Amino acid sequence: MDRIAIIGGARLNGEIPVSGAKNSAIKLMAASLLTDEPLRLTNMPRLADTRFLGKLLSRLGVSVTESDGPDGQQTILHAPEITSGFAPYDLVRQMRASFNVLGPLIARTGQAKVSLPGGCTIGARPVDLHLQALEALGAKIDLHEGYVYAQAPRGLKGAEITFPFVSVGATEHAMLAAVIADGVTVLHNAACEPELLDLQECLNAMGAKVEGAGTPTVTITGVARLHGATHAVIPDRIEMGTYAVAAAMAGGEVRLTNARPHLIDSLLDKLEEAGCGVERTSDGVIIRRNGERLKAVDIETAPYPGFATDLQAQFMALMTLADGESRIRETIFENRFMHAPELMRLGADISVSGGEARVRGVAQLEGAEVMATDLRASVSLVIAGLAARGETIVSRIYHLDRGFERLEAKLTACGAQVRRIKDDGEAEL
Template structure:
């Protein structure tokens, strides 16, 4: 099994290109199931989750073609992927694949809308909480679907005339449920209104792609989305938006080492809440439309952070800000409101010398003068990269194990960091 070795103490300086967003690419790929014509996506990141989803789509009958980078593009430019689901030959998404990645459960929406039936395994993915799918199923039921749970599979059937538009009010914000409902509603009869919808940029990106495919959608990016169903969608070309989580992660990596660098091919306007926290921490950040310049001012100040749905501080940056605050001058308070089990990185950061105490959904991080390298283990995707951030500043060598978590969401991380001065390498196992 691979591991990553980080010899800390190097100051990061230079440019880091940002990849396409995993959290946008996955629902966009799934949306290809809604049409018999090809959907071509550019700026697709090279990630384990993307490769796994291609396997799942092929299992359902779609043809996926990897067209690679365009001539002359950066080595870190995303791939072009064409997905052609001319005929759905299988309505079952099997346990052995869906159990490895939660987002693959989202195929239930397009399968039900286009084929009238779906059999999808209950999902897996990172062990960061229960994350039940009840909101997804209640939304589909409101649109007329009959749903049963049989031996670990959700078996769903649409009425004879197909799904019917409905008014759906989510009791809490759910990105996945918004994705699934929006895709199913695109082919439903009549109007669907989603209230308390997720406002994340990735949700709006999916809506833009669906509209390019012929869907009638209004209100994406707000808490109320209107979808007027159409009888069929067509193919389209769509570019995946930049990864705001990767952007925030590398900004914190630069700040952790006392460095200075520029993140390119990004969208800083997606990160307002994060930028406010970084300014509070004493990090200077300057922006333009597609670039973010990060400069350390020699010391970190403690912050108070509470994760919230967009446009609040992202839960996917919580582990990283905790790593950054392990060396701040004072006590930081970090509250996790989205997932009930997303503090598994705490015990691993403690192995490096971090001083962190937990009380329910809140962590107190007392800054220390020094972290010391040690063997650590990734427990989920974002936890793994928090250990990288800590290891960059630790004295000695940090050995990160279970890096397959890292490969699910960060493209060529060790290469990008090495290019700006990190002493980091992957050891093949």
């Protein structure tokens, strides 16, 4: 199993282009099931998660072609017909978001058999709201032996759906199913994340009629069919925030390009509060730190536009070297402090109680062997390693490959000493 080794102490200086958003790309890929014409997605990241979903879509009848196009990395997905409505456990379990093929399959073919996604290391994350939304649209749902059997032989019907709490996945899933349902669907208490607006723009380019994405109320007027389209994936706000924190941790000056800084205003405000230099530009943001110790600040995760839970672990790593004590409250997922014990192996002073962690800044972190527990936790250990004395080795980095494209190359281009140790023992820069 591959590992990443980091020699800490090098300041970061240079430019990092931000890739397309993983959390958006995988839902846009699922939209290809809704039309018999090609969907061309540009600014596409090349990640383990997109490969997992591509494999599943291929099984369902979608041809998936990756290439370098005139607009950079692109993926063309084409499903002239759905050859199978069966999504097996061995594919769905690899990535929870692949469960979102269920709605498009029902909408287009009237039936589907999709595995439940199973557990998650950062919380239960049930799919109840997904299934309730599909039932409200007229699908008959049966659960048997770990699979969802869904039928809507007469098609889906528009409905009023009120989510009992905000769910990004359920909002996206309902949108994907409702665009070719008969009638009008209104989603109340919808998630407001930017990826939902990206999905709306892609679906509308395909001929859908969706309004209100990015607000708590989304209205979908069903159409008879969708057509092909070209759509550019939104820049990845979590990757942008991650590299912003990395620059603050290591010191130096890093320009993040192909980015939309307003998408991470909640993080950038906290970096400025901590004493980091932040300059918003026309195509991204510049992060500066001259070597002075940062101040401890508190954060509390919240749905967008609040502080993203997917940036909590990275910010905790930053606070391990800040002057003073910071409190970090996690309100989105339970069990999302599993990176704390690994940061403590590097010398961090952290205590966790329920959904709150207290981080008392230390003068120096020391390199050590640590283990990644999930995608965002794994990159927090890399960030900590950038400033730790000596060598830090992060194992189980398959988590990193799910969500960060060319991580080592982007960091080393700015002066970091980061290398991948292949499972055969060879190092790869």
